[in-house]
Amino acid sequence: xxxxxxxxxxxxxxxxxxxxxxxxIMGLEDLKKYVLIFDEKEGEEAVVYWLQSLEEPAVxxxxxxxxxxxxxxxxxxxxxxxxxxxxxxxxxxxxxxxLSLTIPTNIEDIxxxxxxxxxxxxxxxxxxxxxxxxxxxxxxxxxxxILNKEAR
Numbered sequence: 001x002x003x004x005x006x007x008x009x010x011x012x013x014x015x016x017x018x019x020x021x022x023x024x025i026m027g028l029e030d031l032k033k034y035v036l037i038f039d040e041k042e043g044e045e046a047v048v049y050w051l052q053s054l055e056e057p058a059v060x061x062x063x064x065x066x067x068x069x070x071x072x073x074x075x076x077x078x079x080x081x082x083x084x085x086x087x088x089x090x091x092x093x094x095x096x097x098x099l100s101l102t103i104p105t106n107i108e109d110i111x112x113x114x115x116x117x118x119x120x121x122x123x124x125x126x127x128x129x130x131x132x133x134x135x136x137x138x139x140x141x142x143x144x145x146i147l148n149k150e151a152r
């Protein structure tokens with residue numbers, strides 16, 4: 001399928017890559033269908049992905065894997081929420097967890113939201129945004145120093 005985007009122009013996406021957020025995303029509840037877009041560079045894994053809406057070309061949310069930021073990240077999520085995404089393996093394999101990334105004018109204030117991750121069942125392509133039960137997870141967890149350290 002050909003996807004029109006504001007930031008990337010027209011992009012060809014395999015229909016099997018469609019991700020459905022049945023309840024939408026916080027603040028974007030009416031938008032249910034998304035794909036993950038990333039810049040492919042040979043031999044390099046993408047760091048930042050874009051959760052691109054298929055219903056509104058102007059909506060593309062930058063997301064990042066929590067393992068790059070906080071290797072011990074383990075959000076507490078209610079079992080019934082995970083069950084709503086379809087069959088999940090006992091060890092959690094098949095779940096992709098991503099964090100929304102906020103990129104302000106002052107790049108040193110770049111942050112991720114540890115409190116409200118996106119959870120995607122890669123087998124069913126169903127997804128949701130959840131509120132993690134961890135009290136110590138911040139909404140604006142600054143990552144500039146972490147990214148600089150990783151780049152070196």
